[in-house]
Amino acid sequence: MAMLHLVNKSPYDASSLETASSIMKGDDAMLLIEDGVYAAVRNGKAAASLEGLKVSVLGPDLAARGIGEDKLIDGVTVVDYAGFVDMVEANDKVQSWL
Amino acid sequence: MSEIKKFMYVNRKAPYGTIYAWEALEVILIGAAFEQDVSLAFMDDGVYQLTKGQDTTGIGMKNFSPTYSALGDYEITKIYVDKESLEERGLSLDDLQHLVWEDEDEDWAEKDSIRLVSRTELADVLAEQDVLFNF
Numbered sequence: 001m002a003m004l005h006l007v008n009k010s011p012y013d014a015s016s017l018e019t020a021s022s023i024m025k026g027d028d029a030m031l032l033i034e035d036g037v038y039a040a041v042r043n044g045k046a047a048a049s050l051e052g053l054k055v056s057v058l059g060p061d062l063a064a065r066g067i068g069e070d071k072l073i074d075g076v077t078v079v080d081y082a083g084f085v086d087m088v089e090a091n092d093k094v095q096s097w098l
Numbered sequence: 099m100s101e102i103k104k105f106m107y108v109n110r111k112a113p114y115g116t117i118y119a120w121e122a123l124e125v126i127l128i129g130a131a132f133e134q135d136v137s138l139a140f141m142d143d144g145v146y147q148l149t150k151g152q153d154t155t156g157i158g159m160k161n162f163s164p165t166y167s168a169l170g171d172y173e174i175t176k177i178y179v180d181k182e183s184l185e186e187r188g189l190s191l192d193d194l195q196h197l198v199w200e201d202e203d204e205d206w207a208e209k210d211s212i213r214l215v216s217r218t219e220l221a222d223v224l225a226e227q228d229v230l231f232n233f
Binding site: 008009010012013034035038041042043044045047059060061063064065066067068071080 | 112114115143146149154156157163188189
């Protein structure tokens, strides 16, 4: 029973990322969208919260914010909108940490 | 009687998740017409507004980031960026747009608009302002 956790807030402005990462377990996956993508920047303070988690980032939201894929933490995958749909389909439930 | 005041716009929000950044830019450009002594500060998530290479084609929103490079033409030449905020987010000055202005007193020499400052330096800049606008 895997769950997909969506985080759309900046980790430096809201507690969503911290709460989501502390609640994730088993095969759960996280998808960072909108301002949530800032969490995946390699040398950022928030990067530590993602350690050991299965994390993806929405590519169009990264590009909009001028964050190059070369700036991301190793192991984070970049997906497009079709990949977003695939992730929703692949998990039993979706939890949006608004 | 017209007296020139020191106006400071403090920007603390990321560019696309909320409308604050864009609205701030609109107010700054309108305010520039009143010929005050304008400064901008970017701190906390506000530093994200200045990243270079923003491409919004995939999210269907207007990319307003090129507008920052026009600020120099509106005589907005003092753009303070909080160093701590940048570093905490894994960014450096190299990740930001190179913003310049032309100094008419020095044969239109190009000068950097962005001043990377510490919290204490930023506190001093804030203290000397007459009016603060927060976004």
